[in-house]
Amino acid sequence: xxxxxxxxxxxxxxxxxxxxxxxxxxxxxxxxxxxxxxxxxxxxxxxxxxxxxxxxxxxxxxxxxxxxxxxxxxxxxxxxxxxxxxxxxxxxxxxxxxxxxxxxxxxxxxxxxxxxxxxxxxxxxxxxxxxxxxxxxxxxxxxxxxxxxxxxxxxxxxxxxxxxxxxxxxxxxxxxxxxxxxxxxxxxxxxxxxxxxxxxxxxxxxxxxxxxxxxxxxxxxxxxxxxxxxxxxxxxxxxxxxxxxxxxxxxxxxxxxxxxxxxxxxxxxxxxxxxxxxxxxxxxxxxxxxxx
Amino acid sequence: xxxxxxxxxxxxxxxxxxxxxxxxxxxxxxxxxxxxxxxxxxxxxxxxxxxxxxxxxxxxxxxxxxxxxxxxxxxxxxxxxxxxxxxxxxxxxxxxxxxxxxxxxxxxxxxxxxxxxxxxxxxxxxxxxxxxxxxxxxxxxxxxxxxxxxxxxxxxxxxxxxxxxxxxxxxxxxxxxxxxxxxxxxxxxxxxxxxxxxxxxxxxxxxxxxxxxxxxxxxxxxxxxxxxxxxxxxxxxxxxxxxxxxxxxxxxxxxxxxxxxxxxxxxxxxxxxxxxxx
Numbered sequence: 001x002x003x004x005x006x007x008x009x010x011x012x013x014x015x016x017x018x019x020x021x022x023x024x025x026x027x028x029x030x031x032x033x034x035x036x037x038x039x040x041x042x043x044x045x046x047x048x049x050x051x052x053x054x055x056x057x058x059x060x061x062x063x064x065x066x067x068x069x070x071x072x073x074x075x076x077x078x079x080x081x082x083x084x085x086x087x088x089x090x091x092x093x094x095x096x097x098x099x100x101x102x103x104x105x106x107x108x109x110x111x112x113x114x115x116x117x118x119x120x121x122x123x124x125x126x127x128x129x130x131x132x133x134x135x136x137x138x139x140x141x142x143x144x145x146x147x148x149x150x151x152x153x154x155x156x157x158x159x160x161x162x163x164x165x166x167x168x169x170x171x172x173x174x175x176x177x178x179x180x181x182x183x184x185x186x187x188x189x190x191x192x193x194x195x196x197x198x199x200x201x202x203x204x205x206x207x208x209x210x211x212x213x214x215x216x217x218x219x220x221x222x223x224x225x226x227x228x229x230x231x232x233x234x235x236x237x238x239x240x241x242x243x244x245x246x247x248x249x250x251x252x253x254x255x256x257x258x259x260x261x262x263x264x265x266x267x268x269x270x271x272x273x274x275x276x277x278x279x280x281x282x283x284x285x286x287x288x289x290x291x292x
Numbered sequence: 293x294x295x296x297x298x299x300x301x302x303x304x305x306x307x308x309x310x311x312x313x314x315x316x317x318x319x320x321x322x323x324x325x326x327x328x329x330x331x332x333x334x335x336x337x338x339x340x341x342x343x344x345x346x347x348x349x350x351x352x353x354x355x356x357x358x359x360x361x362x363x364x365x366x367x368x369x370x371x372x373x374x375x376x377x378x379x380x381x382x383x384x385x386x387x388x389x390x391x392x393x394x395x396x397x398x399x400x401x402x403x404x405x406x407x408x409x410x411x412x413x414x415x416x417x418x419x420x421x422x423x424x425x426x427x428x429x430x431x432x433x434x435x436x437x438x439x440x441x442x443x444x445x446x447x448x449x450x451x452x453x454x455x456x457x458x459x460x461x462x463x464x465x466x467x468x469x470x471x472x473x474x475x476x477x478x479x480x481x482x483x484x485x486x487x488x489x490x491x492x493x494x495x496x497x498x499x500x501x502x503x504x505x506x507x508x509x510x511x512x513x514x515x516x517x518x519x520x521x522x523x524x525x526x527x528x529x530x531x532x533x534x535x536x537x538x539x540x541x542x543x544x545x546x547x548x549x550x551x552x553x554x555x556x557x558x559x560x561x562x563x564x565x566x567x568x569x570x
């Protein structure tokens with residue numbers, strides 16, 4: 001197709017995007033690594049002091065950072081579980097022969113389109129004022145109180161909102177997986193006398209392994225990097241009890257003005273995200289059933 | 293008997309799906325209530341439909357302006373992403389040499405970098421460009437669009453790359469013999485064939501750019517350039533105690549999303565599925 005003399009076209013077609021991409025992603029990535037070895041408060045006139053690895057060493061004794069790591073892990077674990085469970089159940093329901101399956105699918109997917117920021121504000125009202133007002137009226141104050149003021153329940157509230165947002169999205173991935181299973185395989189299982197459960201766990205699920213890989217990958221990386229919902233629903237509160245990784249970095253840089261130290265956290269954040277996702281893809285890839 | 297059971301299951305599924313959407317219901321009913329009515333019973337219908345809070349919220353959020361800004365940023369960013377990513381991916385597939393492979397790998401590999409790792413140095417760099425090259429990268433819609441294109445590049449190149457690989461090259465060769473240059477060849481012959489991927493890229497990017505908060509919040513500081521998420525956030529900073537007004541504001545922001553969803557539901561679900569599975 002392209003010959004030697006077509007070099008000009010090659011450059012014309014690729015250079016604009018490569019230029020923009022380099023200035024927006026590549027250069028900041030490398031200067032970011034540079035910043036992480038300096039101590040700087042972000043004001044252009046103030047000096048940047050080279051501190052070497054000190055920022056990275058400091059991370060391990062930073063209580064607020066370490067507890068944000070624990071919140072993020074707990075949140076991610078619970079959210080992955082809940083999102084995938086609900087998403088899978090939704091997918092199984094809307095792939096039956098029910099008449100209302102398309103309407104149900106449309107409704108269940110809708111929350112995903114409303115952005116995380118707006119969702120957080122909606123639920124802030126529900127978990128805050130709505131819950132406490134319902135609790136006062138029906139007297140069930142052990143369940144209906146302001147969840148956002150309790151450090152443990154505020155984290156659960158975040159899990160619920162993340163689930164509400166993502167379950168419909170994950171449902172779409174599982175639907176694709178279920179529809180990819182050949183009819184005759186299911187029929188063969190029925191002929192062999194397999195009941196609903198056996199068909200589900202022994203036939204359908206193993207053949208859906210690629211969908212599980214994608215769904216786990218998507219939920220893991222989305223939950224781990226959560227920011228918008230965190231920002232609008234709890235703002236990290238109460239007492240930083242729901243401050244996730246991404247928000248901790250944001251606060252360190254833009255609220256506390258520790259630009260160098262915050263950037264060191266951001267680099268560590270990148271390493272963790274990259275390592276976890278690559279590891280997870282490599283193990284789930286191995287377990288996929290090969291269809292011949 | 294069996295038929296009745298089937299109808300019952302259908303009704304249950306619809307009912308459960310509706311219950312799943314109850315937060316949207318709560319937002320809408322409470323946007324019409326006054327303060328006393330709101331706290332009396334949060335779940336009840338409003339006693340009268342009064343658009344008073346909508347008018348105030350619309351004015352306080354400068355809603356028409358924010359809507360216009362969001363629309364400009366979303367549409368132009370996506371148009372540029374589609375033009376540049378499709379041409380780039382096409383060349384990277386068709387010129388199958390080492391350089392193309394490396395460029396493609398860099399695009400895909402950087403998808404692992406979280407935005408938080410880039411945000412501070414990116415703002416420093418854009419500030420430097422503004423100060424030294426006098427190009428207004430910060431606090432301008434153009435700067436925001438530029439950065440959206442940079443962040444959307446990887447995903448779009450990746451999706452186009454995957455699709456173009458499955459398109460046979462023979463048609464393009466025939467057109468070349470007929471004397472098409474590369475430019476007309478791409479836009480006349482290749483680009484129309486990429487329609488499914490173009491739809492996927494457009495839909496995924498609408499969902500992302502329309503709702504994006506963090507990047508615009510760092511880039512934009514003037515009130516006049518605020519997008520919908522930015523004006524919602526600043527509105528909430530001022531009115532969290534006046535929930536009825538806040539609910540009216542939230543309803544306003546959800547309406548465009550619902551209209552978009554209803555008008556292109558089939559494509560949206562298809563696009564999201566295609567984008568995720570690849």
